[in-house]
Amino acid sequence: MHGYTRLVENGVPNAVETVGLRKVYGEGSTAVRALDDVSLAFPNGEFAAIMGPSGSGKSTLLHILGALDKPSEGRVIVGGTELSGLSDRELTLLRRRRMGFVFQFFNLIPTLSAEENVLLPVLISGKKPGKYARRVDELLDLVGLTGRRDHRPDELSGGEQQRVAIARALIRFPDIILADEPTGNLDSRTGAEVLVLLKESAARYDQTILMVTHDPRAASASDRAVFLSDGRVVDEARDPNPDDILERIRTLESLG
Ligand SMILES: Nc1ncnc2c1ncn2[C@@H]1O[C@H](COP(=O)(O)OP(=O)(O)OP(=O)(O)O)[C@@H](O)[C@H]1O
Numbered sequence: 001m002h003g004y005t006r007l008v009e010n011g012v013p014n015a016v017e018t019v020g021l022r023k024v025y026g027e028g029s030t031a032v033r034a035l036d037d038v039s040l041a042f043p044n045g046e047f048a049a050i051m052g053p054s055g056s057g058k059s060t061l062l063h064i065l066g067a068l069d070k071p072s073e074g075r076v077i078v079g080g081t082e083l084s085g086l087s088d089r090e091l092t093l094l095r096r097r098r099m100g101f102v103f104q105f106f107n108l109i110p111t112l113s114a115e116e117n118v119l120l121p122v123l124i125s126g127k128k129p130g131k132y133a134r135r136v137d138e139l140l141d142l143v144g145l146t147g148r149r150d151h152r153p154d155e156l157s158g159g160e161q162q163r164v165a166i167a168r169a170l171i172r173f174p175d176i177i178l179a180d181e182p183t184g185n186l187d188s189r190t191g192a193e194v195l196v197l198l199k200e201s202a203a204r205y206d207q208t209i210l211m212v213t214h215d216p217r218a219a220s221a222s223d224r225a226v227f228l229s230d231g232r233v234v235d236e237a238r239d240p241n242p243d244d245i246l247e248r249i250r251t252l253e254s255l256g
Pocket residue numbers: 025026032033034052053054055056057058059060061
C-alpha cells in the first residue's frame with residue numbers, strides 16, 4: 001500500500017515503524033528464518049537498544065530498518081513513508097538524506113584524512129563541501145579530533161577511528177542514527193564516551209538512535225532495550241539498568 005502512514009498520539013509519525021516483518025534467508029530445508037513477525041515502533045527522539053543472543057536477528061533487523069536490505073514480508077515505515085513503495089534510487093536518497101550509519105568495522109577510506117572521511121557523505125551526494133566547513137569543525141570538536149583532522153585512519157587509534165565514523169554519520173544531520181555494536185571494539189572508557197557523543201547529538205538535533213549491542217552497559221544508556229530471540233521480539237525494558245539487562249539476557253540464553 002502506498003502512502004501508508006500511522007500516527008502516534010501527538011500526530012507525528014514514528015521515526016521508524018515495522019509491521020509483521022519477516023526475513024527468510026535461503027530456501028527449502030536450508031532456509032533460515034532470521035526475523036519472524038516483528039512489529040515495532042520507534043518514536044522520534046528515542047534511543048533504542050536492540051539486544052539478543054548471537055544469531056537472534058539483530059543485524060538483519062538493523063539492516064532492514066536502515067533500508068539496506070528488504071524484508072521477505074511485512075512493512076517498514078520511515079517517518080510515515082512506506083519503504084516498499086520506493087524504487088532503489090529513492091531508497092538510496094532516503095538513506096543519504098535521513099540516515100547516518102555507525103558500524104563496528106569503521107569503513108573509513110584509508111587514503112583519506114579524518115576530515116575528508118567525515119565529509120565523504122557530502123561529497124557522495126554531490127553537495128559543495130565548502131558549505132559544510134563549519135559543520136566539519138563543529139563535529140571534529142564534538143568528537144575531540146580537531147588536532148587529528150589531517151591524520152589518515154592508520155594513524156588513528158581504534159577509538160579515534162570510531163569517533164571519525166560517528167562524525168561522518170552525523171555530518172548531514174540525519175533523523176535516524178543506526179549503530180551496529182558502536183562500542184564493540186573499544187575499551188570501556190572510550191565506549192562510554194562514544195555513547196555520550198551519540199546521545200548529545202541526538203538530544204541536540206532531535207535524532208532517533210537505533211543501536212545493536214551485546215553490551216549491557218551500552219544498552220543501559222538507551223531509553224528502551226528490545227530483546228530478540230530466534231527472530232522474534234520476546235522482551236522489552238524501559239530505562240534499563242545493566243543488572244536488569246544481564247538478568248534478561250541470562251533468562252533468554254537459558255531458554256535458548
Ligand atoms: N546473508 C545471509 N544468508 C544466510 N543466512 C543469514 C544471512 N545473514 C544472516 N543469516 C542468518 O540469519 C540469522 C540471524 O542473523 P543476524 O546476523 O541478524 O543475527 P545477530 O543477532 O545480529 O547475530 P550476532 O550477534 O552473532 O551478530 C542467523 O541464523 C544467521 O546465520
